[in-house]
Amino acid sequence: MINPVTPWSATVQADLSESMPIFETALKEYKLKIYDVGDSIWLVAIWPNGGSIAFRLAFGMNSNFEKVAISEAPDEILITASTRLASYRIILFFPKSSGTMFRYTTTLRTKLPLLIPFWPRDILPLTKGGSTENTAGQVHVKQVGSRSGQLFFSMTKPQVGSVFYFQNLTAMSPYCQATEVSLRETVGGKWPELGFQFPVNAEKPLPADVEYIISDAFVKLDAAIPELDCDVVESYLESLATTYLLLPKPAPSQHDWLPTAEKILDNIYNHKGCWTQTGGSPYLNAYVNDYKTPAEIMVQLAVLLPLQEYLTWKGENHPMYQDLSDGLTTFYDKSIGSIVRWHPALEDDLDKSEEQKREMVMDSWYLHHPLLNLSRLALRGDEKAKKLFLDSIDYAIKVARHFEYEWPVFYKMTTLEVLKAETAPGDGGEKDVPGSYAHIMLMAWQLTKEKRFLLEASRAIKSLDGLAFDIFYQANNTAFSAGALVEMYKITGDKKYLELSYCCLAGIFKNCQIWDCDYGYGKNFPYFFSVFPLNDAPYTAAYEELEVFAALHHYLEVTAGITILPSLKVLIPEFIKYAVGRLAYYYPTLLPPEMIAEKTKTGKVQKDLWVPLEDIHDGWEKSGEVGQEVYGAGIAFGIIPRQYFKLTIFGGTLFINYPISNFRELKNSVTFHVEGSVSLHAEMKLLGISKTTLSKIKVEQKIKSSYQRVAELSDGAYKLVGKGIVRIILSK
Incomplete structure (x- = not known):
């Protein structure tokens, strides 16, 4: 098969x-050759087997390179070049890495203001003879929307190997700010023209005589071509983690959640726009000032569960908990033997404006999500939640068997009629629902010890085989499915469950934005390492991010004592580190008014209210277009029990932005394990402790085989290695 190509690739071979x-130079067993072919400067990577792939380091824009000079330094090569239109600097760097990697950073300085209507992609597979049109390969991962600028592909004709390519899109933010362009959909392409397509500025000219970075690419070469699903996702995760260690990373955002949690609790409980009264009982709205949409059980439980966690951590009660708990039983429908999505007394108010806003219509994941939260409350001793969960579980099984463990998008709860089978033509239904279903079956087994629930879980999980990255449908459900799969592995010893958990997590990290959108309104929001709720979602979302944060904590908890991929000990803790500060910026109180959309799809945004916006968009788009989601308002309630630890003996609180385990208070000391990588760092703060006590505290961390003193950076602040035992000692 001959692949069509553009004129900018047709003559490259x-x-x-x-x-x-x-x-020419060597990189381990690979050869690297640099060429000036007139309008482009290319680096050709040659594999040990003779196969080669070309990387365009610079493009002359309708002009040839006239002067090219090369100078060498340890671990890097500097290339300077110029055309009639611009001057270029290219730094080719060879970082110390466990993989075979190089990085090229290209800067551009134009001689006059320029509009740039086109730019070719920067990767082209080559052949030993013939033409690039006759090559073949498989693209495993590419950028979608504003997600990471990543590309993972294998060249299969000829049999060459694989490439993991990652653009540090943060570096192009100044260019985007100057020209008002976006970095969405810039890394990808169609075989054989792949890689980064620099975002063109066809309307606002690039200023003259200002240097801009126009590419900052990390490239990892591999002789292997992964074929099995588990090999593809493990290679992707390893490559992403290896590259991540080399990336320039912003400082994580800081936020003290303790006072914020009290503001949030007060705002939700007392603001009328958060509540609807039905039958004399209060129910949370999904969005602030949305009185048209009936109350949903998912919304009540989405706040109730983290609120329960927070109140348990705090050791106090609050009337809002009882209000929410008392309203749950009204969502149970005896005629079908299950909880339902909408408040039964309000179904006549559904306006049918969306497919699911109809009587007895169920979105497949919407049944399992509330059941999962009910089971969590049940395992913590809530008898009302336990009864609702167990009374509904047989209906969930009935639905699963009816659909043969492959769920559609929408169905009728009474007849099980399929109302929408696929998310898009040919894409199938909600593919991560088997994982969610298996999760609630495991929870039912934990509550009852009935083996039939384990059997149901194993049947459902078979539907995940062969999906790899495509398991991902909705981020939070996929992330929690990963933990459930590990629990199945621990129960059965079957390694396929552990491998499937890696597929779930690969889907999560594939849908992350590991760059900072520092242009437009993006200057006001810390995007780095955020996760998108759906494969094609155009924005990140508050509630799904919180649940992914909680699910990744859970994954580390259930894998304690199990050897998992080293890459996960890099990626999971770093996601958590950045989420802890970033999630605060969903609250409009921390955002400038000009960043927030004037019109919303649902309800009305109250900018001074501690309830988060649902949606954060690309830097040139305003956020909050969907609405201000009440069901995401429990962010602080979910973060505090996982990142804040009471220090009874010191009279204060410990905050850490990394996951930890084995937290223990002894007579005169505290110990815990930091669960990450020695190549990275965590930040710890000792809060609310008197200066006198702080002066008597010594912090140590076990590095290799011995404890070493950790220096205090400022009052009660410390920088810890990302893995190891920490002890905090109070001297007499």
Whole structure:
């Protein structure tokens, strides 16, 4: 099969074969050759088997390179070049890494203001003879929307190997700010033209005589071509983690959640826009000032569960908990033997404006999500939640068996008629629902010890086989499915469950934005390492991010004592570290008014209210268009029990932005384990402790085989290695 190509690729193979390299070097067992072919400067990576792939380091824009100079330094090469239109600097760097990697950073300084209507992609597979149109390969991962600028592909004709490519899109923010363009959908392409397509500025000219970074690419070369699902996702996770260790990373945002939690609790409980009264009982609205949409059970439980966690941590009660708990039983429908989505007394108010806003219509994941939260409350001793959960579980089983463990998007609860089978034509239904279903079956087993629930879980999980990255449908459900799969692995010893958990997590990290959108309104929001709720979602969402945060904590808890992929000990803790501060910026109280949309789809935004916006968009788009989601208002309630630890003996609180385990208070000391990588760092703060006591505290961390003193950076603040035992000692 011949692949169609553009004119900017059609002659590259011939140009390279007819040119002599201007520089050659070796990178481990690979050869690297640099060519100047007129309008482009190329780096050709040659595999040990002779296969090769070309990387465009610079593009001349309708002009040829006239002066190219190369100088060497330890671990890097500097290339300076110029055309009639601009001057370029290219730094080719060879970082110390466990993989075979190089990085090229290209800057551009134009001689006059320029509009740039086109730019070709920067990766092209080559052949030993013939033309690039005859090559073949498989693209495993590419950028979607504003997600990471990543590309993972294998070249299979000829059999060459694989490439993991990652653009540090943060570096292009100044260019985007100057020209008002976006970095969405810039890394990808169609075989054989792949890689980064620099975002063109066809309307606002690039200023003259200002240097901008136009590419900052990390490239990892691999001789292997993964074929099995587990090999593909494990190679992706390993490559992403290896690259992540080398990436420039912003400082994580800081936020003290303790006072914020009290503001949030007060705002939700007392603000009328958060509540609807039905039958004399209060129910949370999904969105502030949305009185048209009936109360939903998912919304009540989405706040109730983290509120229960927070109140338990705090050791106090609050009347809002009882209000929410008392209203749950009204969502149970005896005629079908299950909880339902909408408040039964309000179904006539459904306006049918959306497919699911109809009587007895169920979105498949919407049944399992409330059941999961009910089971969590049940395991913590809530008898009302336990009864609702167990009274509904047989209906969930009935639905699963009816659909043969492959769920559609929408169905009728009474007849099980399929109302919408696929998310898009040919894409199937909600593919991570088997994982959610298996999760609630495991919870039912924990509550009852009935083996039938384990059997149901194993039947459902078979539907995940062969999906790899495509298990991902909704981020929070996929992330919690990963933990459930590990629990199945611990029960059965079957390694396929552990491997499937890696597929779930690969889907999560594939849908992350590991760059900072520092242009437009993006200057006001810390995007780095955020996660998108759906494969095609155009924005990140508050509630789903909170649940992914909680689910990744859970994954580390259930894998304690199990050897998991080292890459996960890099990626999971770092997601948590950045989420802890970033999630605060969903609250409009921390955002400038000009960033918030004037019109919302649902309800009305109250900018001084501690209830988060649902949606954060690309830097050139305003946020909060969907609404101000009440069901996401429990962010602080979910974060505090996982990142704040009471220090009874010191009279204060410990905050850490990394996951930890084995927290123990002894007579004169506290110990815990930091659960990450020695290549990274966590931040710890000792809060609410008197200066006198702080002066008597010594912090140590076990590095290799011995404890070493950790220096105090400022009052009660410390920088810890990302893995190891920490002890805090109060001297007499």
